[in-house]
Amino acid sequence: MGKGDKKTKRGKINRGTFGARRPRIKKKPSIETKISVDKKAIVKQ
Incomplete structure (x- = not known):
C-alpha cells in the first residue's frame, strides 16, 4: 500500500x-472566454 x-x-x-483515486482536474473557463471581445457596446446618441 504505497508507491x-x-x-x-x-x-x-x-x-x-x-x-x-486521482481524477484529472478540469480547467475552469476564463472570464475572457465568457465575455466575447468581438461584440462591442453600442453607444446611444
Whole structure:
C-alpha cells in the first residue's frame, strides 16, 4: 500500500497516471472566454 500500488493515490502519483483515486482536474473557463471581445457596446446618441 504505497508507491508501487496501482490502486492508491500515492501509486498513481508515482506512475503519473489518472483514475478513480486521482481524477484529472478540469480547467475552469476564463472570464475572457465568457465575455466575447468581438461584440462591442453600442453607444446611444
